[in-house]
Amino acid sequence: MQTFNIIVIIFAVLQIILFFKLWRMTNDVHRILNYLKRRDYKPKPIVAAEDRHQAPEWGIGCQVVKRGTEEVFTIYTLYGDGSIGCRNEMGCSKFRKEELDLLSDYLKNR
Structure with a gap:
């Protein structure tokens, strides 16, 4: 005790x-x-000056589709070098903006 x-x-x-x-x-x-x-x-903005008019579309929480594979991701961070951090149920990935489409644009063009 x-x-x-x-x-x-x-x-x-x-x-x-x-x-x-x-x-x-x-x-x-x-x-x-x-x-x-x-x-x-x-703090420095994480979106390049020439892309600021597009910032609300490509913000954190937006859903995007990877071209070619048609996988849907959610943006969780925007890197200073212009790349975009995305995640889905399979994990996290880092993409360039050219590799992705906004889900809303993808559904309109489909």
Whole structure:
């Protein structure tokens, strides 16, 4: 029974240490956020300037069809090099925009 009490005491002390570490970590996040706000940090757009008019169509969550195989994917990220991260039930893949069609355009032309 004494070993159980010792284990419980050790566990309690570790929980208290973890609590204060997490508290300190949240303060660090606030400090970083305030630093970025002071510097007027503006993230780079992930869509190239010439493609900005098409950004809403090719946004995250849009469904696309891979040309040739007619597999349907959902966009989950847009990379800075212009490639598009897509996923379906079979897994994730990275494509160039030329390899894909929007599902709505594909269904219209079918």
